[in-house]
Amino acid sequence: MNNYSYIALIPLLPLATFLMLGLFGRKYFKTFSGTIGTASLLASTVLSLYTAYNYFFIDGKVNGVFQKIIALKYTWLQFSPNVSIDMGIILDPISVMMIVVVTFVSLMVHIFSLGYMKGEERFATYYAFLSLFTFSMLGLVLSSNIFQIYMFWELVGVSSFLLIGYYFEKPSAVAAAKKAFIVTRFADLGFLIGILILAFYSGTLDFGVLIERLTSTQSSQYISITSASFLGASILTWGLTLVFIGGAGKSAMFPLHIWLPDAMEGPTPVSALIHAATMVVAGVYLVARLFPVFSIDVTALQIVTYVGAFSALLAAIIACTQTDIKRVLAYSTMSQIGYMMFALGVSKYGGENGLGYMASMFHLFTHAFFKSLLFLGAGAVIHLVHSNEMKDMGGLRKLMPITHITFLIACLAIAGIPPFAGFFSKEEILLAAYHSNYFVYGIAVFTSGLTAFYMFRLYYSIFWSREADVHDAHHGEGTFSMKLPLIILGVCALVAGFVPIASLITSDGAALETHVDIKFSALPVILAVLGIAMATFLYKTKSDRASNVAEGFGGLYTAAYKKFYIDEIYLFITKKIIFNLIGRPAAWIDKNIVDGFMNLLATTTGKISELIKGFQSGKVQNYALYFFGGILGLAVLFIYLWK
Amino acid sequence: MNEISITQILFVSTALFFIGMYGLFTRRNMITMLMAIELILNSVNINFVAFNKYLYPGKLDGVFFTIFVITIAAAEAAVAIAIIINLYRSHHSIDVDDASELKY
Numbered sequence: 001m002n003n004y005s006y007i008a009l010i011p012l013l014p015l016a017t018f019l020m021l022g023l024f025g026r027k028y029f030k031t032f033s034g035t036i037g038t039a040s041l042l043a044s045t046v047l048s049l050y051t052a053y054n055y056f057f058i059d060g061k062v063n064g065v066f067q068k069i070i071a072l073k074y075t076w077l078q079f080s081p082n083v084s085i086d087m088g089i090i091l092d093p094i095s096v097m098m099i100v101v102v103t104f105v106s107l108m109v110h111i112f113s114l115g116y117m118k119g120e121e122r123f124a125t126y127y128a129f130l131s132l133f134t135f136s137m138l139g140l141v142l143s144s145n146i147f148q149i150y151m152f153w154e155l156v157g158v159s160s161f162l163l164i165g166y167y168f169e170k171p172s173a174v175a176a177a178k179k180a181f182i183v184t185r186f187a188d189l190g191f192l193i194g195i196l197i198l199a200f201y202s203g204t205l206d207f208g209v210l211i212e213r214l215t216s217t218q219s220s221q222y223i224s225i226t227s228a229s230f231l232g233a234s235i236l237t238w239g240l241t242l243v244f245i246g247g248a249g250k251s252a253m254f255p256l257h258i259w260l261p262d263a264m265e266g267p268t269p270v271s272a273l274i275h276a277a278t279m280v281v282a283g284v285y286l287v288a289r290l291f292p293v294f295s296i297d298v299t300a301l302q303i304v305t306y307v308g309a310f311s312a313l314l315a316a317i318i319a320c321t322q323t324d325i326k327r328v329l330a331y332s333t334m335s336q337i338g339y340m341m342f343a344l345g346v347s348k349y350g351g352e353n354g355l356g357y358m359a360s361m362f363h364l365f366t367h368a369f370f371k372s373l374l375f376l377g378a379g380a381v382i383h384l385v386h387s388n389e390m391k392d393m394g395g396l397r398k399l400m401p402i403t404h405i406t407f408l409i410a411c412l413a414i415a416g417i418p419p420f421a422g423f424f425s426k427e428e429i430l431l432a433a434y435h436s437n438y439f440v441y442g443i444a445v446f447t448s449g450l451t452a453f454y455m456f457r458l459y460y461s462i463f464w465s466r467e468a469d470v471h472d473a474h475h476g477e478g479t480f481s482m483k484l485p486l487i488i489l490g491v492c493a494l495v496a497g498f499v500p501i502a503s504l505i506t507s508d509g510a511a512l513e514t515h516v517d518i519k520f521s522a523l524p525v526i527l528a529v530l531g532i533a534m535a536t537f538l539y540k541t542k543s544d545r546a547s548n549v550a551e552g553f554g555g556l557y558t559a560a561y562k563k564f565y566i567d568e569i570y571l572f573i574t575k576k577i578i579f580n581l582i583g584r585p586a587a588w589i590d591k592n593i594v595d596g597f598m599n600l601l602a603t604t605t606g607k608i609s610e611l612i613k614g615f616q617s618g619k620v621q622n623y624a625l626y627f628f629g630g631i632l633g634l635a636v637l638f639i640y641l642w643k
Numbered sequence: 644m645n646e647i648s649i650t651q652i653l654f655v656s657t658a659l660f661f662i663g664m665y666g667l668f669t670r671r672n673m674i675t676m677l678m679a680i681e682l683i684l685n686s687v688n689i690n691f692v693a694f695n696k697y698l699y700p701g702k703l704d705g706v707f708f709t710i711f712v713i714t715i716a717a718a719e720a721a722v723a724i725a726i727i728i729n730l731y732r733s734h735h736s737i738d739v740d741d742a743s744e745l746k747y
Binding site: 616617618619620621624625628 | 664667668671676739740742743744745746
């Protein structure tokens with residue numbers, strides 16, 4: 001086996017870049033900071049690809065099964081001989097795939113930002129934050145124990161907060177950053193409790209040992225965690241559900257998705273990196289990482305399935321009505337992550353039954369390419385038009401041919417049209433759903449039709465719809481550094497579906513046979529084509545047809561446009577209920593009782609001192625008088641009274 | 644000549660002590676206060692000498708103490724007068740009530 005310790009460099013290079021740019025960037029490398037960040041990330045990417053090659057094709061396999069390799073291990077905090085927190089690097093198919101995805105997409109975003117963010121006042125800071133994010137995300141996927149993943153999880157949250165709030169002079173960006181941080185932090189509370197439960201019952205924090213102990217039905221840990229119960233569910237279910245809540249918060253699953261659309265306030269390349277391809281799949285990754293444990297608990301898996309499926313459908317419906325192009329993409333991201341989630345939920349561990357797991361990882365892989373491509377394309381459009389609203393766009397296909405073509409490829413990919421990447425992965429997900437749960441399958445197929453519809457609504461609104469205004473064309477399509485990532489990602493979106501994920505990433509490590517069944521594929525593809533046709537009919541040329549259809553839907557359209565009032569519900573719950581019933585009484589107690597007690601102490605002391613301060617007259621003779629009076633008093637005391 | 648009893652001597656010293664006390668508390672002039680302190684010290688000296696003579700006739704301890712107190716009194720007078728001069732320089736007065744800044 002190779003020595004894999006060089007892998008530590010993959011996350012450490014971005015960390016070094018972050019430190020260098022964060023500390024000295026604005027002063028010394030104002031204009032080169034982008035180049036420095038990109039160069040260091042390029043090295044990371046090359047190392048990741050090299051690692052992936054080594055792992056998948058040279059020595060990851062033992063007897064046809066991919067092994068977990070602990071590349072590095074270092075004891076960080078030793079609490080007792082049995083309990084310690086380690087820092088380690090784990091290599092298994094999903095982590096290797098994730099480092100490739102993260103470094104690659106991050107590299108594309110770095111290159112794109114060279115053009116997009118050019119001339120920004122805080123250019124170096126931007127690259128420092130990007131590096132911090134990349135470091136945290138790589139640390140997260142390489143974590144070998146559950147506590148380490150939690151630390152990087154929080155770091156990812158922080159860097160996401162910093163990047164969403166990058167334009168901090170805009171109040172909406174500040175509000176969005178806070179919202180994202182509070183919502184995900186709230187979910188992380190669940191994650192932390194889940195970690196504590198799992199770690200308490202299994203007696204370890206290490207993923208390998210934890211999975212081994214909790215999945216073997218004979219072990220004492222397994223028996224104790226399944227036999228203890230709380231509110232009618234076993235502790236195992238509770239632990240896994242709480243961990244899933246953390247994952248759902250990061251992955252924007254209903255009802256914790258409200259931060260994701262607002263997070264689009266950040267710079268567009270950031271949205272492509274964090275809120276499309278990498279951070280939001282952290283929740284999926286977490287479930288996949290603990291999948292052997294999830295797979296033995298039916299209830300937890302069902303929660304994953306239904307939350308995923310419902311989020312996929314809800315987001316797709318909302319996406320059909322939004323007019324801000326980045327918000328459409330945000331909801332589409334949420335919908336696609338819903339797909340990955342329920343694919344995990346319907347899966348079982350091992351062999352043929354592990355199809356859903358493989359499909360989920362496959363979709364994660366392909367989605368990263370086409371979704372970041374969509375976001376970068378949208379970024380290029382916004383760069384040209386200076387607006388996020390669909391009504392300001394239209395007819396851009398002649399002005400930006402490269403963006404147009406690559407955006408079309410990405411739309412076809414996400415719609416699931418063969419032979420683009422999304423087709424293959426979505427196909428596997430649908431197949432997995434079909435084999436285990438018809439209801440979820442129904443939702444999934446319907447959602448895939450909707451996906452095609454709203455993506456092409458977006459596509460036509462940007463690139464067709466009307467003739468472009470001449471004044472739009474004042475600075476062309478953008479620099480070469482903005483076109484290059486689009487082209488590379490376009491090629492990836494074309495070919496990523498042919499990567500043999502089935503033989504590389506499976507739940508138990510053994511290769512899985514898959515084949516495309518034309519009869520099965522027909523229905524989703526037909527639905528997708530129908531969706532596209534409908535979008536063509538409604539949006540290709542400017543007409544009243546679209547608004548007529550919207551009116552036909554009436555209340556449903558309005559509700560979807562208002563995002564089903566979920567934000568309002570949250571506001572109602574927080575402002576009216578939590579603030580009034582918990583916050584205000586708590587504030588009252590703090591102000592009147594806690595502070596009151598302290599004020600009482602202070603005023604009493606003050607009054608007493610007011611009484612006796614007259615003694616400090618500043619007159620020497622008074623002092624002398626007290627002094628001798630005291631001596632006299634003591635003399636009387638000792639001589640006559642103290643017998 | 645009658646023998647002077649210790650009581651008579653103690654009367655003198657007590658009277659001296661309280662005259663000193665009275666002066667210390669009522670006079671505002673610092674020089675006068677210093678003089679009052681000297682009176683108190685001297686009443687103590689008389690006590691020392693008297694007790695030495697009447698209670699321990701063969702010894703000299705009380706006398707030594709007296710000499711010691713006189714020495715200290717001289718040093719104290721020097722320091723006190725220095726303080727008074729400085730006070731006069733800053734306040735243009737040697738009235739203790741004028742130097743009452745150090746209060747609450």
